[in-house]
Amino acid sequence: MAKAFSAIVLFLVTLEVSQVIGAVNYCRPIVANDTDQIQFALNLEFLEAEFFLRGALGKGLDSFAPTFARGGPPPVGARKANLDPLVGRIIEEFGYQEVGHIRAIITRIGGFSRPLLDLSPQNFAKLFDEAFGFTLSPPFDPYLNSVHYLLASYLIPYVGLVGYVGTIPNLSTKNSLSFVASLLGVESGQDAVIRTLLYERGNQKVLPYNITVAEFTNKISGLRNKLAMCGNKDEGIEVPLALGAENRTNSNILSADPNSLSYARTPPEILKIVYGTGSEYKPGGFYPNGGGGNIAKSFLRKA
Ligand SMILES: *[C@@H]1O[C@H](CO)[C@@H](O)[C@H](O)[C@H]1NC(C)=O
Numbered sequence: 317m318a319k320a321f322s323a324i325v326l327f328l329v330t331l332e333v334s335q336v337i338g339a340v341n342y343c344r345p346i347v348a349n350d351t352d353q354i355q356f357a358l359n360l361e362f363l364e365a366e367f368f369l370r371g372a373l374g375k376g377l378d379s380f381a382p383t384f385a386r387g388g389p390p391p392v393g394a395r396k397a398n399l400d401p402l403v404g405r406i407i408e409e410f411g412y413q414e415v416g417h418i419r420a421i422i423t424r425i426g427g428f429s430r431p432l433l434d435l436s437p438q439n440f441a442k443l444f445d446e447a448f449g450f451t452l453s454p455p456f457d458p459y460l461n462s463v464h465y466l467l468a469s470y471l472i473p474y475v476g477l478v479g480y481v482g483t484i485p486n487l488s489t490k491n492s493l494s495f496v497a498s499l500l501g502v503e504s505g506q507d508a509v510i511r512t513l514l515y516e517r518g519n520q521k522v523l524p525y526n527i528t529v530a531e532f533t534n535k536i537s538g539l540r541n542k543l544a545m546c547g548n549k550d551e552g553i554e555v556p557l558a559l560g561a562e563n564r565t566n567s568n569i570l571s572a573d574p575n576s577l578s579y580a581r582t583p584p585e586i587l588k589i590v591y592g593t594g595s596e597y598k599p600g601g602f603y604p605n606g607g608g609g610n611i612a613k614s615f616l617r618k619a
Pocket residue numbers: 349351352610
């Protein structure tokens with residue numbers, strides 16, 4: 317009797333949770349044409365361009381390509397980061413690469429206004445607190461030094477990379493395929509460089525916290541998996557053997573599946589992560605007002 321009762325309660329609770337989460341959980345590709353799918357990536361390219369350019373140089377997209385934002389508001393909260401010369405040079409180059417990606421997307425298929433981006437230390441601090449499940453003290457500041465900035469950067473190109481991997485099988489023309497493949501190539505290179513720089517520092521403490529760089533990456537990856545709700549597609553730089561390449565190594569400089577193939581994410585999964593809300597219908601995080609383009613907007617309309 318008690319058993320049956322708790323089974324019913326469990327059923328009701330499960331029902332309630334699944335209604336809150338939404339009946340459809342998109343771990344499968346969505347239906348959208350090539351234009352909309354490629355344009356979706358512009359959301360992440362804007363985010364990366366602004367974070368990298370402003371972090372390295374203290375000025376953003378509008379200083380290099382004023383028309384690309386199409387009148388969208390400037391990001392809030394970004395600052396020049398206190399980077400060492402090597403990291404500064406690398407991030408500056410990444411920033412220019414994102415300007416190129418934005419140009420390529422808007423000249424080939426057209427763009428949309430830059431969405432409002434929140435690059436404030438408070439927004440990063442909130443995400444990092446969520447990743448750890450407690451409040452870091454003092455609050456995490458992405459602009460404090462190279463290690464902090466690299467950890468903040470760990471958050472971003474990887475999401476672009478898995479997004480491009482997810483987009484490719486669903487594209488219909490050869491032109492689109494070759495274009496997205498070329499964007500993916502550079503995006504994955506950026507992610508690899510960031511992860512390598514972090515791996516070199518893997519066992520260092522991220523001062524002033526008593527937590528290593530490797531633990532930070534594991535927590536951030538864990539948060540992204542949790543927000544996206546589609547299983548393990550994201551791994552830190554040091555992992556148990558069972559997650560390492562061929563089960564033979566704890567190093568995990570590249571995050572990949574058991575056959576060392578890149579993980580893929582759908583647009584809804586990506587929105588769940590970059591909104592920081594676990595819901596593609598509920599903007600927040602880096603995009604306080606939500607993303608641009610037909611795909612992101614279609615979810616906002618249904619919110
Ligand atoms: C792609 O779909 C959108 C609607 O989501 C439509 O406005 C646009 O015209 C379509 N583009 C092409 C090239 O079919």
